[in-house]
Amino acid sequence: MKKVVLLFSLVLLVSCFDHSVSVVGDKRMQVSGNILDAQNTPLGNINVIASGSESTIINAWPEEILGEGFTNASGEFSFVSLDTDNSFYGISINHPDHQDYDIDYATLHFLDSIGSRGNSFELVNIKLPKTQRFELKIENTTAREDTLFYRFTYPATEVYQGLNSNSFDENSFRFQTETEYWNRLLPGEDEITIVTPTLANSSIQFKYKFSAEAVYDTINVEITPENPVYEFNF
Amino acid sequence: MNSTFKLFLFAILFPLSLTAQDSIPEPHPNQYVATDPETVFFVGEFFRGYSVNNSSWENYSQLGFGLDFNWFVLPFLTIGGEYSLMGGNLKGEDINNTGAVKGITSHYLGLHLGYYHAFNKEWNLHTLAGFGEVNNVNRAPDSRFTEDGNSLILRSELGYRFDKTAAIFIKATLRWDRMDIDTPPTLDDYFNKQSFLLLGFGVRLHLQNPNG
Numbered sequence: 001m002k003k004v005v006l007l008f009s010l011v012l013l014v015s016c017f018d019h020s021v022s023v024v025g026d027k028r029m030q031v032s033g034n035i036l037d038a039q040n041t042p043l044g045n046i047n048v049i050a051s052g053s054e055s056t057i058i059n060a061w062p063e064e065i066l067g068e069g070f071t072n073a074s075g076e077f078s079f080v081s082l083d084t085d086n087s088f089y090g091i092s093i094n095h096p097d098h099q100d101y102d103i104d105y106a107t108l109h110f111l112d113s114i115g116s117r118g119n120s121f122e123l124v125n126i127k128l129p130k131t132q133r134f135e136l137k138i139e140n141t142t143a144r145e146d147t148l149f150y151r152f153t154y155p156a157t158e159v160y161q162g163l164n165s166n167s168f169d170e171n172s173f174r175f176q177t178e179t180e181y182w183n184r185l186l187p188g189e190d191e192i193t194i195v196t197p198t199l200a201n202s203s204i205q206f207k208y209k210f211s212a213e214a215v216y217d218t219i220n221v222e223i224t225p226e227n228p229v230y231e232f233n234f
Numbered sequence: 235m236n237s238t239f240k241l242f243l244f245a246i247l248f249p250l251s252l253t254a255q256d257s258i259p260e261p262h263p264n265q266y267v268a269t270d271p272e273t274v275f276f277v278g279e280f281f282r283g284y285s286v287n288n289s290s291w292e293n294y295s296q297l298g299f300g301l302d303f304n305w306f307v308l309p310f311l312t313i314g315g316e317y318s319l320m321g322g323n324l325k326g327e328d329i330n331n332t333g334a335v336k337g338i339t340s341h342y343l344g345l346h347l348g349y350y351h352a353f354n355k356e357w358n359l360h361t362l363a364g365f366g367e368v369n370n371v372n373r374a375p376d377s378r379f380t381e382d383g384n385s386l387i388l389r390s391e392l393g394y395r396f397d398k399t400a401a402i403f404i405k406a407t408l409r410w411d412r413m414d415i416d417t418p419p420t421l422d423d424y425f426n427k428q429s430f431l432l433l434g435f436g437v438r439l440h441l442q443n444p445n446g
Contacts, residue, residue: 025379
């Protein structure tokens with residue numbers, strides 16, 4: 001009997017947290033636009049997804065997708081999307097969860113709040129930056145007995161913007177364009193390597209110090225496809 | 235407008251012109267028509283639909299069935315009602331033109347006026363014009379939603395009667411659905427004006443009350 005009650009409670013609990021993207025009837029939206037690279041060259045075969053989401057993170061799970069299209073050879077796309085009235089609405093360009101995700105380019109999300117919206121969205125001349133792999137190697141080459149505190153900031157490859165200018169406070173956490181990573185290298189640890197994607201031809205800010213109370217020293221590192229690795233030895 | 239469509243249009247509309255007669259024709263001597271106007275017949279049918287115009291339904295398979303009731307007001311004139319259900323599943327995986335609607339179930343409920351013409355004892359033509367309401371139930375990945383509209387139909391059925399009670403027929407129907415979906419102007423016709431050619435077959439059950 002206890003097991004039945006436990007199972008029933010579990011089902012009830014799960015159902016409480018289940019979120020369905022409710023579709024608005026009697027409405028179809030058109031999403032169109034064009035996508036360019038940094039040199040203004042049209043980008044073809046890039047996926048563009050419209051989806052609903054319970055939170056401001058657009059996961060684009062299959063049950064959340066409301067519409068989908070691809071850019072043609074001219075970089076243009078146009079597709080029909082459903083609307084949702086109980087979820088955030090987002091349009092994602094080159095979503096990483098899509099089967100045709102192009103790892104060489106960044107991801108842009110255009111997010112709209114829960115509520116009503118118009119029936120067409122045009123995203124014109126959207127620049128999609130190239131991405132590259134960045135590698136940070138930190139090595140204790142002098143057997144120094146200090147703890148290294150370090151942090152580095154790099155351009156994010158997945159960026160959120162408001163679909164409408166008045167949708168959100170643009171300073172909110174979700175719309176930050178940079179990612180920060182911090183950690184420390186303890187005495188006795190010789191080296192660490194961190195690999196992360198970032199935007200090609202971008203600048204990375206590396207900060208370090210050898211005690212918690214000290215002030216960080218800052219190093220700016222230019223990252224290019226020819227120079228994807230930064231080594232910090234101490 | 236291609237020639238096949240013109241032919242179907244002609245096949246449907248031409249018999250309608252036969253109703254424009256000055257006098258009520260005498261039933262054919264071999265016709266299975268009771269003189270009692272209370273004669274009725276019931277219809278069960280299956281059909282397959284084809285989108286005639288450029289509309290969102292062209293992205294879906296179109297198969298359905300219908301149940302129909304007709305009452306002979308006069309030996310050649312029927313009035314009746316119909317319920318039909320047409321199901322459509324998305325052809326392939328491409329939702330570019332439809333949004334994430336994976337399937338549609340379309341319910342039609344309407345009334346119609348018909349002209350019944352017996353060529354001889356077995357063969358007959360039943361031509362109808364009708365109107366009704368459409369209720370489309372759309373299946374999205376995580377929810378269902380309904381959309382309503384109005385519909386007009388024109389139909390011709392070529393029937394063959396085995397006896398006074400049983401008959402079979404083939405039919406061609408033109409159906410125009412008008413929906414009320416909020417769209418940008420460029421998508422208005424695509425989602426709000428649906429035209430179908432429905433080709434099908436069915437059986438009829440004629441019931442009569444010869445003694446009034």
